Structure formats: structure tokens, C-alpha cells
Amino acid sequence: MRSFADQTQRPAAVNRSDRPDIKTANVPFSATERRATAGLAAIFSTRMLGLFMVLPVFALYAHELPGATPMLVGLAIGAYGLTQAFLQIPLGLLSDRIGRKPVIYGGLTVFLLGSLVAALADSIHWVILGRAIQGSGAIAAVTVALTADLTRDEVRTKGMAIVGVSVAFSFAAALVIGPPLARWFGIAGIFWLTAALAVIGMLILAYVVPDPDRSTMHRDAQPVLSQLTGALTHPTLLRLDLAIFLLHLTMVSLFVVLPLSVESAGLAAIDHWQLYLPVILLAILAMVPFVVLAERQGLERPVLLGSVVALGLAMLGLHAFDDSLWALAILLVAVFAIFNLMEAVLPSLVSKAARAGARGTAMGIFSSAQFIGAFLGGLLGGWTHQQFGADAVYLVGALTSLIWIGLMATMAMPENLTRHVLTLAASPKDGAPGLEQLLLDVPGVKEAVIALDEGVAYLKVDSRQLDWARLQTFAAST
Structure with a gap:
């Protein structure tokens, strides 16, 4: 030696x-980094807000569209996931060649086009097409890559975390503001607002986000083609990909029927935010101790297994008590707490499991699995609703949890x-x-x-x- x-x-x-x-660890952002991170987080969150706002309301109003069936309603809810899943890595790689901002502008333009198609739709089929086009503006990987270009290594993780957290806030905000907006302006109005958000994103990109001095490959922030096979065949990463797939399949299928259950339990559509707001706040508080146990105490396996079991039981509870508003509220606190917990712990485990210099590739595949889960969740939830009734969709979530328990029980925890x-x-x-x-x-x-x-x-x-x-x-x- x-x-x-x-x-x-x-x-x-x-x-x-x-x-x-x-x-x-305590290195502060420079003024340019602060501006870049805030701008990119705003672009990312407004785009996701546009995608999420239909979740709590579409099932309630879609029957007004010609040709609507429960299955097609589910497909419309999840259609964005398919195109998002298959295009985000290619668009990320394209940005290495032609630059980050041109690809983001292009993605926002496509997102704008999809929003306009959905806003002008005169049948459920056009809404499905519009949602699929929205997903084609897949700028997630490019946004992360631009964040990496505009931040130093000392603050890069913090910058990307801020961009990631903005998505969680978008989801919460969508559940709260979606119901009153749909009541006041209709589903078409939500899509018009989504189109406006795309334009706002372009303005932020032009006037707030700085131009990078140069765009370079960052293996810990973006996918590398030569690493795809290794990441796809890694046993732990594969289980984590399936876990996030099942999580989003369960959550999107839930929203195919949850708004119907809330309305049947006695809460008018415009007032659904009164349920979602306290539920989300309580869920965030409830999940914090378990994140600490998983991340600080090294108890990832029991926390994950316990969460999956609890999610399955909560889905059974929704099946049994979907006519009680109080029961729905209590069960949804558990469901959203588990969702937020998984959204925090699973990416952390991916980061730990990925090989040195391959985190970007692992996270790219993980994100694609998430969007495929969203697509199939909408499709499966809609088909189940159509064939067996709304209550049966909750059973799909419970059965999914059984598969998930097997994945977590056999997964080797990363060092x-x-x-x-x-x-x-x-x-x-x-x-x-x-x-x-x-x-x-x-x-x-x-x-x-x-x-x-x-x-x-x-x-x-x-x-x-x-x-x-x-x-x-x-x-x-x-």
C-alpha cells in the first residue's frame, strides 16, 4: 500500500x-443561489399545483362531461402520470445537449397546451388527452439539473430539498383551494387557471431564475444512461421503486372515489376544504415523530412496515365507514400522515442505497415509478369503481398494502x-x-x-x- x-x-x-x-452544513445561500432556488421551487410547485387541483374535485363534476364513465374519469385523473414517467428522463438528457432553460420553456409550453385542451374540452376524451399532454411537459429532472447548475455543492442538497418540499405544499394547497375553485368556476375554470400558472412559470424562468454560467453533468442530481441497468437491477432500489409505485397507485385511486364519499357523508362539494385543511395539518404533525424514528434512530424497517400495515387498515376503515364524516376525517389523518412519511423516508433510502455517483439515476427511475403508479392508480381505481362500485376502490388500497408488506419485509436496508x-x-x-x-x-x-x-x-x-x-x-x- x-x-x-x-x-x-x-x-x-x-x-x-x-x-x-x-x-x-451551515453554509448560507448566496443571493444568486437564493434567487435561483426560490424561482425554480416556484416553477415546480405551480406546475404541480395545476396537476393536483383536479384531484379533490374531478370525480364530483366529471359526470357533466359527455361520455364520462367511472373508468374514464379515473383515466383522466391519472393520465398525466404515463407521459410524465416516460418523458422526464429523456428530457433531462436533452437538456444536457441544448440547455436547461430551452427544455423548461418547451415543457411549460406543452403543459400550457394540455391545459388549454382540457379547458376547452367538450367530452371526457378531450380531458384525457389534455391531461396526457400536460404530463408530456415533464420538466422535473431538468429543474433538478438546473438547480444543480446554479448552486454550489455545499448548498446543493439544501436547494434540491427546497424544490422537493415545494411539491408537498402544492399537494396540500391543491386539496384546500381545488373544491371552492371548482364550485365557482367549474372544472374548465381550474384548467384555465392551470394554463395561467404555466405562463407565470415562464415569466419566473425569464425574470427570476438566473442563467447558469455553464450546464454540466451532475451524477448525483441527474440520470446517466450508462447507469440505468445497474439501478434497475439493484435489489434494494427495485423494492423502493415498487414502494413509491404502490404508494402513488393507492393515493390516486383513492381520489377517484374519495370526493364522492365525502359528499355522501354530508359535506357539500364547496366545503370539502374544511375537511382537508385540518386533516393535512394534523397529518403533518403526526408524521414528524416517525420521520425522526426512521432517520435519527435507524428504525426504517419497523417504521415502514408499521406504516404499510396502518395504511391497509385505514383503507379497510374507509371501506367500512365511508358514510361517516368523522370517521373519514380520522382515517384520512392516518392516510395523509403515512403518505407524507413515505414521501420523506423512501427518497432518503434511495439516496442511501444508490452507489456513489449514481444517485441522480436512481432518483430518476424512482420518480418515473411514482408517475407510473399515479397513472395506473387512476386507471385501476376507475375500472374498479365501474365494475364493483365506489367502496371496492378502498379494498384495492388494502390489497395493495399486502403486496407492499412483502416488499418491505424482504428488503435489505441500506447502510x-x-x-x-x-x-x-x-x-x-x-x-x-x-x-x-x-x-x-x-x-x-x-x-x-x-x-x-x-x-x-x-x-x-x-x-x-x-x-x-x-x-x-x-x-x-x-
Whole structure:
């Protein structure tokens, strides 16, 4: 083995980690980064708000559309998921070639077109087409990539987290504002508002989001074609992909019939927000302790298994007590708490399970699985409603939980390793394999991948064993 004195003659370099003991976790955003993150979060959230606003209301008003059947209503609710799933990775890769902003402008334009088609629809079939076109403006991966371009490594994770959290707020806001908007302006009015949100997104992109100095590949933030096979065949990642697929299948199928149950329980359509608002707030409070148990105490498996069991029981409860508003409220607190919990814990596990330098690819596949779940949830929920009645849709969620329990019970939990990035001062003289081996020789470094095109080294380290002083010395060497 080479001595460390020999190793420090190699070109490696600037330390870029978000560990507190390296004094980067509390690095503040620069003014430009703050502006970029806020602008991209606004674009992302307004687009998702437009997609989500129909969830709590479409089943109530769709019968007014010619040709509407329960199955086609479900298909209209979930249609965006199919096109979103299949186009987001290709559009992300396209942005590497022609630039991030042109692809985002294009995606928002397509989203605008889909909204207009749905707003002008005179039958359920045109609404389905409009929703599918909306999903074709799949800018999720490109937005994440642009966030990476416009933020330093020290704050990049924080920036992407803000963009991600904005989606959760969009979902909550959609449930609250969707019912009164639909009552006042109709379903067409919601789609007109969605079109306006697309225009607002373009204005934010033009006047708020800065232009990046250059767009580069960020393997921890965006997919890489050569890594797709490895991510798709990784046993733990595959189970996590199926988990998010089942979660969104369950949630979207739920909204095919939930508005009908709430109305049947005695709450007028315009007042549904009075149920959703307190339920969402209580659900957020309820899920926090379990996130702490999973993330801080290392109890991911029992938290996940317990959540899936609770979700299945809640779905059975919705089947049994869907005529009681109080029962619906209590059960929905559990359902939304579990949904929020899973939305926090599952991506964290994907990040831990993905190999060094492959998190972007793993997250791209994970996100696609989520959207496929949304599409099939709408389709399956609508078909079940049509064939067996609205109550049967809740049983679909309960049966889905049985499959999910098997996935979680047999999944190997990923090691609790920390991701770390080193910027290379120059190309290694012995090439990437030589520098990778030097990094692996540092105690506590479990994985090392050199990305010469990015000029960085991606690491996964065990913070309990890592010799941080030695790694810092190595990073500071030239």
C-alpha cells in the first residue's frame, strides 16, 4: 500500500461536503443561489399545483362531461402520470445537449397546451388527452439539473430539498383551494387557471431564475444512461421503486372515489376544504415523530412496515365507514400522515442505497415509478369503481398494502453512509482507477467514483469510522 505521503502528491483537492464537522452544513445561500432556488421551487410547485387541483374535485363534476364513465374519469385523473414517467428522463438528457432553460420553456409550453385542451374540452376524451399532454411537459429532472447548475455543492442538497418540499405544499394547497375553485368556476375554470400558472412559470424562468454560467453533468442530481441497468437491477432500489409505485397507485385511486364519499357523508362539494385543511395539518404533525424514528434512530424497517400495515387498515376503515364524516376525517389523518412519511423516508433510502455517483439515476427511475403508479392508480381505481362500485376502490388500497408488506419485509436496508464530494484540482496522472484506490485506502471510505468529465470524486463514507483529518489533508493536497 502506498504511504499517505505518496498519496498526497496526487492531484485531488477541494473538499465539498455538507458534514457539520467540516463546517459546510451551515453554509448560507448566496443571493444568486437564493434567487435561483426560490424561482425554480416556484416553477415546480405551480406546475404541480395545476396537476393536483383536479384531484379533490374531478370525480364530483366529471359526470357533466359527455361520455364520462367511472373508468374514464379515473383515466383522466391519472393520465398525466404515463407521459410524465416516460418523458422526464429523456428530457433531462436533452437538456444536457441544448440547455436547461430551452427544455423548461418547451415543457411549460406543452403543459400550457394540455391545459388549454382540457379547458376547452367538450367530452371526457378531450380531458384525457389534455391531461396526457400536460404530463408530456415533464420538466422535473431538468429543474433538478438546473438547480444543480446554479448552486454550489455545499448548498446543493439544501436547494434540491427546497424544490422537493415545494411539491408537498402544492399537494396540500391543491386539496384546500381545488373544491371552492371548482364550485365557482367549474372544472374548465381550474384548467384555465392551470394554463395561467404555466405562463407565470415562464415569466419566473425569464425574470427570476438566473442563467447558469455553464450546464454540466451532475451524477448525483441527474440520470446517466450508462447507469440505468445497474439501478434497475439493484435489489434494494427495485423494492423502493415498487414502494413509491404502490404508494402513488393507492393515493390516486383513492381520489377517484374519495370526493364522492365525502359528499355522501354530508359535506357539500364547496366545503370539502374544511375537511382537508385540518386533516393535512394534523397529518403533518403526526408524521414528524416517525420521520425522526426512521432517520435519527435507524428504525426504517419497523417504521415502514408499521406504516404499510396502518395504511391497509385505514383503507379497510374507509371501506367500512365511508358514510361517516368523522370517521373519514380520522382515517384520512392516518392516510395523509403515512403518505407524507413515505414521501420523506423512501427518497432518503434511495439516496442511501444508490452507489456513489449514481444517485441522480436512481432518483430518476424512482420518480418515473411514482408517475407510473399515479397513472395506473387512476386507471385501476376507475375500472374498479365501474365494475364493483365506489367502496371496492378502498379494498384495492388494502390489497395493495399486502403486496407492499412483502416488499418491505424482504428488503435489505441500506447502510447509513454519508455522501461526500471532492473537487479534483487536475486530472489524475494515473487515471481515475488510481485515484479511486487512493481514496479507498482512507479508513471509512466505502465507495469512490471518479467523474473526470465533472472534475469530481463521489464518495460514500462511514462517518463513524472515517479519518476526516486524513481526508481533509488529502483534499487540500495538490
